[in-house]
Amino acid sequence: KHPFTHYCGGGGTGGCPPVGIQLEGLILPPVLTIDVVLGLLGNLVALWIFCFKLKTWNPNTLFLFNLVIADFLALVSLPLRIDALLRRHWVFGDGLCRINLFLMFSNRTASIALMTVVAIYRYFKVVHPHHRFNAMTKRQAALVSVFVWLLVISPRVPMLAYSHIKGSGNRTQCFFFTSYKEASRAIIILVGMHRILTVLEFVIPLAMLTFCSVRISCFLKQRQMGKPEKIRKAMRVCTAIVVVFLVCFLPTTVTTIGVWVVRTYRPWDCSAFYTFTQLTIVSLGLNFLNSALDPIIYVFSSSMFRKALCSSLPPSLRCGNDAAAENTSTSTSASASGTQTVELRSIGVRSRNEAM
Incomplete structure (x- = not known):
């Protein structure tokens, strides 16, 4: 069994044997490697801009900086996962196993939460320019960021309390659980909570992102007053966030629901279970692609970041x-x-x- 089996239903459903072992070893290493390479390149540039090129910060910049931190937490966890897939066993011990799983799942939640905060901030700036929310100081933005991190981390902390190492010798694996028969009651509850969070943390933010995008579009079209560029700029921000959100997180959410439904209502349907399991494996690569795509959001969401980036390029490549x-x-x-x-x-x- 392999490190990602925890995400795909473990040792099977009902009488179905484990699945996805060969597929995950074939597809995930190259996909995750691309995620890491692109993500590190984009986020190292972003980190350099934030730390050395931006002379002044505002709340929006602070939220985007936290998004960079969330991406790095995922990127540093993926090389260990790639190594485990290539070796076909986990060699880094119990402590790193717990931290690795914790970072992987926390990054998804952190990225979603921070993208939603950026969209809400943009919504108030455009639609309610006189709202006191727009008078937020950098200190208040820092407190909001801390609150978001606590909200993200709290449901995942129990993952650090349990050992996820299975097997012995050179056949040890690091995953959530092997099967429902082998898992303890605490792990079963933890997995159930994870699946609920996977769905809720997608559906609720998607509703908020859609609301913000529609309201911004309607507001600007009604009050454009000869400023079409302002409309295009604001809509580029919303469109970039929604597209990254859907591309990276929709597939995992759909396949998670599919596996859940099959396990619950059709435990004998091995064909359906295999199909959703394989789709889940493929969607994992997209799940972590957000770390590579988030720099697009930085460029569209912050004029200060965009100007700092352009000014750092050679004259022939500048905006x-x-x-x-x-x-x-x-x-x-x-x-x-x-x-x-x-x-x-x-x-x-x-x-x-x-x-x-």
Whole structure:
């Protein structure tokens, strides 16, 4: 059995034998490797921008920075998981097993929660510009971030209290449980709570994201007053968040519900169970793709981040406005320099004439 078996239903449902062992070993390593490489590249650049290029911070910037931290927590956990899939056994011990599973599941919740906070912040800025929510200080934004992290971590803390190591010698594995027959009552309750959270933490934020996007769109179309660029900018933010949210988290939510329904109402239907299990395995790769796609949200959601990023690029690669500004600045400097040279020559000529 393999490390991701916990996510796919463990040792099978009813009389069905374990499934997905060969598929997860074939598909997940390359997919997760791509997630790690792209995620590290994008988030290292984002971290560099946040730490060394942004001169001023606002609440929105602080929320995005926390999203970077959440992505790194997932990225540092995936190499161990990739290694376990390639070796076909877990070699890092019980402590790292608990931390690894905790980080993997916490990242999903943290990413969803922080993306939702960013969307809500944008909603109040656009639709209710005079609301006191927009007067939030950086200190208050930090407290909101702490609250979000506590809300994210609290339901996952019990995962750290139990050993998830199964087997012995060089055949040990790190996963939630092997099967319902082998799992303790506490683990069964923990797995049930995890499945409920997987569904709720997708459905509720999706409803909030949809509401914010629709309200922003309607508000700006009614009061555009000749500012179509403002509409496009705000809608790009909402669209980027919703697209990343759906691509990364919808497949896992649907397949989780599918496995749950089959286990509960059709325990004899091995074909359906195998289908949903295999889809769940594939969806895991998309689940962690959010760490690679989140930098897109940073670019669309923060003008300060976007300007800092563009100003850090070579002039030929800079954004349109920044490149134009650079060219204008260069032309202005050259013009000023030329004017100054002409004036100096004129002064020199006058001085020689006066001397004669």
